[in-house]
Amino acid sequence: MLDGVSVVRGGRQVWSDGSLTVPAGAVVGVIGPNGAGKTTLFQLALGLLPAATGRIEVLGRTPRAGDRRIGYVPQNYTAALGEAVRARDLVALGVTGTRFGIRRTTAAEHARVDDALRRVGAAGYGDRRMSELSGGQQQRVAIAQAIVDDAELLLLDEPLANLDLRNSHEIVTLLGELRRERVVTIMVVAHDLNPLLPVLTDAVYLLDGHPHHAPIGEVVTEDLLTHLYGTRVRVVRTAQGDLFTRSG
Ligand SMILES: Nc1ncnc2c1ncn2[C@@H]1O[C@H](COP(=O)(O)OP(=O)(O)O)[C@@H](O)[C@H]1O
Numbered sequence: 001m002l003d004g005v006s007v008v009r010g011g012r013q014v015w016s017d018g019s020l021t022v023p024a025g026a027v028v029g030v031i032g033p034n035g036a037g038k039t040t041l042f043q044l045a046l047g048l049l050p051a052a053t054g055r056i057e058v059l060g061r062t063p064r065a066g067d068r069r070i071g072y073v074p075q076n077y078t079a080a081l082g083e084a085v086r087a088r089d090l091v092a093l094g095v096t097g098t099r100f101g102i103r104r105t106t107a108a109e110h111a112r113v114d115d116a117l118r119r120v121g122a123a124g125y126g127d128r129r130m131s132e133l134s135g136g137q138q139q140r141v142a143i144a145q146a147i148v149d150d151a152e153l154l155l156l157d158e159p160l161a162n163l164d165l166r167n168s169h170e171i172v173t174l175l176g177e178l179r180r181e182r183v184v185t186i187m188v189v190a191h192d193l194n195p196l197l198p199v200l201t202d203a204v205y206l207l208d209g210h211p212h213h214a215p216i217g218e219v220v221t222e223d224l225l226t227h228l229y230g231t232r233v234r235v236v237r238t239a240q241g242d243l244f245t246r247s248g
Pocket residue numbers: 009010014032033034035036037038039040041
């Protein structure tokens with residue numbers, strides 16, 4: 001929940017007049033051009049960055065860094081990982097308490113890691129090194145780390161970047177499954193809405209320097225997307241009833 005929020009970085013206002021509420025249980029696409037402040041929005045929600053004005057509440061509280069109820073996969077996260085780290089060790093970093101010190105995980109923590117790997121469909125490669133996994137597999141492991149502590153809110157910053165069509169489709173399917181499995185609100189930054197349209201219920205879009213929220217159906221319109229991206233966007237409905245967007 002944002003109420004009159006603006007945010008300043010490096011002396012420049014990134015966006016302002018943010019007043020919106022994301023419904024619990026929604027799967028929200030966060031869209032807007034490069035540099036519009038999508039990642040910044042996540043950093044505010046995580047308590048990693050202060051608002052210059054206004055009030056923010058996430059899961060009923062003022063954001064505070066280290067809130068275990070929020071799972072976060074940063075932009076370019078998997079690309080930045082140490083190559084030799086084992087998938088299950090990465091997931092274990094998401095368990096409260098293991099974050100700030102290298103120690104052996106307990107049997108209970110081990111079981112939680114297994115459970116998280118299983119939930120994202122990565123049980124088969126928990127013992128492999130991240131460098132040995134495909135982009136899609138790496139993204140699953142990163143999501144496992146974000147949910148291992150029973151997150152109620154999942155923030156994914158461009159999880160489909162660098163994935164081919166099949167891998168992106170699989171990650172989108174996974175998001176739908178996570179959503180159905182338990183009450184989790186998911187926010188996903190994406191450049192291309194198309195792969196996500198089957199699971200999105202809502203969008204937060206950064207237009208003309210302000211964040212807005214709307215149900216996805218109100219956002220996937222030619223006028224709004226054309227204005228948002230600054231290039232002609234068409235919205236097409238296929239004979240099967242699927243919506244997709246294309247530029248030009
Ligand atoms: N660490 C930082 N210090 C100063 N300015 C930043 C920092 N990170 C991002 N910015 C600026 O904030 C604006 C929004 O960035 P960001 O939230 O990363 O955009 P997006 O994720 O939508 O591409 C950009 O103008 C960017 O240059």
